[in-house]
Each structure stands twice: as structure tokens, then as C-alpha cells.
Amino acid sequence: MTSLHDRHIQPLILAGLDGNNWGLADYVKRGGYASLKRILNDKITPEQVIAELKASSLRGRGGAGFPTGLKWSFMPRQYPGQKYLVCNSDEGEPGTFKDRDIMRYNPHSLIEGMIIGGYAMGITVGYNYIHGEIWDTYARFEEALEEARAAGFLGDRILGTEFSFQLHASHGYGAYICGEETALLESLEGKKGQPRFKPPVPASFGLYGKPTTINNTETFAAVPFIFGMGAEAYAAIGKPNNGGTKIFSISGDVEKPGNYEIPLGTPFAKLLELAGGMRGGKKIKAVIPGGSSAPVIRGDVMMDTDLDYDAIAKAGSMLGSGAVIVMDDTRCMVKSLLRLAYFYFEESCGQCTPCREGTGWMYRVVERIENGQGRPEDLDLLNSVADNIQGRTICALGDAAAMPVRAFIKNYREEFEYHIEHKHCLVPAYM
Numbered sequence: 001m002t003s004l005h006d007r008h009i010q011p012l013i014l015a016g017l018d019g020n021n022w023g024l025a026d027y028v029k030r031g032g033y034a035s036l037k038r039i040l041n042d043k044i045t046p047e048q049v050i051a052e053l054k055a056s057s058l059r060g061r062g063g064a065g066f067p068t069g070l071k072w073s074f075m076p077r078q079y080p081g082q083k084y085l086v087c088n089s090d091e092g093e094p095g096t097f098k099d100r101d102i103m104r105y106n107p108h109s110l111i112e113g114m115i116i117g118g119y120a121m122g123i124t125v126g127y128n129y130i131h132g133e134i135w136d137t138y139a140r141f142e143e144a145l146e147e148a149r150a151a152g153f154l155g156d157r158i159l160g161t162e163f164s165f166q167l168h169a170s171h172g173y174g175a176y177i178c179g180e181e182t183a184l185l186e187s188l189e190g191k192k193g194q195p196r197f198k199p200p201v202p203a204s205f206g207l208y209g210k211p212t213t214i215n216n217t218e219t220f221a222a223v224p225f226i227f228g229m230g231a232e233a234y235a236a237i238g239k240p241n242n243g244g245t246k247i248f249s250i251s252g253d254v255e256k257p258g259n260y261e262i263p264l265g266t267p268f269a270k271l272l273e274l275a276g277g278m279r280g281g282k283k284i285k286a287v288i289p290g291g292s293s294a295p296v297i298r299g300d301v302m303m304d305t306d307l308d309y310d311a312i313a314k315a316g317s318m319l320g321s322g323a324v325i326v327m328d329d330t331r332c333m334v335k336s337l338l339r340l341a342y343f344y345f346e347e348s349c350g351q352c353t354p355c356r357e358g359t360g361w362m363y364r365v366v367e368r369i370e371n372g373q374g375r376p377e378d379l380d381l382l383n384s385v386a387d388n389i390q391g392r393t394i395c396a397l398g399d400a401a402a403m404p405v406r407a408f409i410k411n412y413r414e415e416f417e418y419h420i421e422h423k424h425c426l427v428p429a430y431m
Contacts, residue, residue: 011261012225012245013218017105022140024147027108033153035227036112039119040161046077049120053223055231057243062088062216063291063320065309074203075121075213084207085118085126086214090184092131092176094292094343095323098247098259099217100137103130106221107144111167113220115154116227118165121213126167128217129184132174141169176347180395181214183349194351195395216321218247239265242308246319252326253279265308271324272303282328286412290320292340293400295407299327317407332427333412334419337404338366344401355398358389362405369416372423379409379416 016030027033039049054069075083087110091099102110114126130138145167148154156164175193177183182196185207206212222244226234235243242264248271251257255276262271268287278284284299289307295317297305305315312319327336345363350356362385365378386402393399409416418426 013102013106013109013221014247014259014261019105022105022107022144024108024144024151027106031228032108032224033112035224036115036153037159039116039227040159040163046120046122049116049227052231053120053226055235056226057235057238057241058219058222058226059242059309060216061218061222061246061322063318065319068215068219071203071215072117072121072213075123076204076211077122079122079211082125082208082210083121083123084210084212085114085121085123086181086184086188086207086212087114087126087128087217087220088179088181088184088214089128089130089217090172090179091134091217091321092174092179093321093323094340095251095288095325096249096291096321097251098249098322100131100134101259102217102221102247103137103141107141108148109221109224110141110217111144111148111154113223114167115158115165116223117213117215117220119163123213124164124166126165127170127188127207128167129170129172129178129188132172135171138169138171145169175349176343177349177395177397180397183395184214185212194349195397197394237263239263239306239308239310241310246307246322248307248322248324250275250324250326252324253282253284253328253331254326255279262307265306265311267306268302268324269304271307272326275326278326278328280328282330284326285329285331286327286333286336288317288323288325288327288404289315290318291323292325292343293396293403294318294320295403296333296411297407298411330427332425333408333415334366334370334425337408338363338370340404341366341401344397348397348401352393352395352398354389354392355401358385358398359401361385362389362401366405369419372419374416374420374423376420378420379413382409 050069050072058068059065089099172178178187178193180195183193187193202212238244245261246264247259247261249259260274286296287302288294288296289312297317309319341363345359348355348359386405389398390402415426
């Protein structure tokens, strides 16, 4: 058996897509809606659907990596009132750009996945919350919804069965905080997008106070392929506990930035090769493997690390959304952290004091180090502020702001110390 270093697995969600074959007719030619037809026509029970999903080892592709089948099983099927299914397409984290390509190139895979999810959990109404800065993608998804309704795949009595499912698109306003699931629900309800206290969790008290299941775009889009090829075959693509393919958005100092759908567990070195290697043949210095909130990893460590939830965690970071930001040896780590610290300072919703005040403190301290006004005690101060934010906020934005600060200082402390002592950057390009 060949290893993941050697074998080439064809993409599933992004296979053969060129921007002109996103419509319903082409999707059906590729086998689209066959999974939905089989589930409904063969009367596969909701319990069997969830069991198959559990066997596939599909984990949430939005960042947390929670087992999808287990999450679906939390929905109280016998609840007598309305329940909701929500897709989180509020893709606002720096470095992340996969979900918009799914909706741009293969929107019907997302629609079919959500319909199957509705059937499995006894839900009849769904919403796709789409990031506010990608209007063309929102418009494309609306077109796909109309196609699905006209063909009988969406709406009342789907394919002549007793099952009905309505799906609507909702356009956000570009706030990063609305990527947090409860802030997203608040926004869907027409309120200010701020996170809710948990518990209760959305599965018991979600949209409009009703039981709600929320998954990421890529998670739903993978579902039809699991039922098309079988759970065991899907799970076998990846590694144990890390089933299937994953779309990695690689950007930064590489020759061919973009989205690459590869098996979970593929070595990072292979992804870097697919992306054309380092731009200009420069040396790799740092990698943020899971979006800007994930702790940075030194380049030499990352070159020996596989791209799956467990291996990235062992290396000291998170797979997150699969947004891989690569930096070469001309990049100043202080300046890089300054940009991230400013983002989280600007995007904090201000609801929690540690995040509202602490993100500003961290940004200003990093800014003075970058501008040659740093103090020897600043690094301990930054770690102290980060410690007083992390784990002390309603949602994970506080953690997302604190973790990069701690990781940059831990892995590149000598560069920060040089900045403070010499009042300028250690990297020649920034001197």
C-alpha cells in the first residue's frame, strides 16, 4: 500500500470544476443528487444516515474538528416544534478562502448535503449564512437554490416523498465575530452579532430559541460524497479519526497560492510541493497551519508534520479551517504579529472586558516593539495579558487573539528580543 507521501487522491468537492460547470445540469452529470435520491427512495432511515456519517470519520471542517455524525445525533428528533439547520459560510478569518470556492464552483453539493442533514435530523428549514464581503458568491448560491427548487430537489414533498425542506440564503455584513456560531444566530435573528453565553448550546436553544444544528460549508458539501462512495471508502482516504479529503487554502510566500483538496494526513511537504514550493526558492521560516488564530509553527518543524487534526495538535497548533499561511526567511515575525494583533483588536465585538481591553493592550505593546520603543519587560507583559484573555471570554475570539501572541514569542523570542535591544529588525529586508 502506498503512503500519503506518494499516492494521489482525486479531489471530491472541487473535482473537475472550472467556474463554468457549477449549475444543476453539470452537477447531475457528475452524480449530483444521487445520494439524496438513494436515501429517500430506498427509505434509508435517519438513524442509518447518522450511523453512516459517524462511520465516515467526517469531522467539522470549520475549525473545531468535532465529529459530524455525533453532532447530528445531538439533535432531539422527537422535538414537537420547529427545528433549524444552519450552514456557517461566514468565512472571515485571514488566510481562509475555501468555502467561497465551494459556493462558487459546486454550490449544489452544499445544498444536497444540507437537505440530507435536514432529513437525518428531522429538520424542515435551513439557512446558509454567507459572509458579507462576497456578494457574487451569495448571488451564485441564490441561483443554485432556484435551480434546485425548480427541479424538485428542494421545497415541499421532495422527489414525491413525504419529506419537505426549505433552504434560504442570508447575507451577513462582514463582521468576523459572526463566524462564531451563536453570534451568527443573533445576526440571523436581526440582532447585533454578539456571542451568547453557553449553556444552553444551539442543539437545545438555537435560532429563535429552537433546537439548531450548525455546520461549516465544507462539512455539508462532503456529505453527498460520503453516501455516494460509502463511509468506509471515505474514511480510508484519510487517516484514523481523520476521514476523507480536506480543502487547504494555502497563501503567503508560495509560487501557486490557492485551494488544494487532498487527503487528511497528507504531509505538509506534499502540499507545499503542490503549491509550487517557496516563492523565489527562498527558505521556509514559519507556517500558520489553520487560519490566523492558530499558533505559528517553525518552518523546519512544519516540514516534518502531517496535515491532520492530531498531528497538527502534537506540533503545538491547530488544523482549524485549513488555511495555511506560509512565510519565508525575509519575513519579520514582529511585523507579522503586529498585523494579526491589529486584526483581532479591530474585530473584537467588545462584549467581554478581557477581549475588549486586552486585544488593544497587546496590539499597542507589539506596535511599540515594532517601532523601536520596546522594553525588556514587554515580552513577559504580552504573555501575561494573553494569559488573562485566554479562557476568560464568552467566545473563542479572545483565545484567537491570545494564541498567536504566545506562539510568536515562544517560537521567535530571539527576534523580539533583538527588536527591543537594537531598535530595529533582525531580518535584513526590514533593517
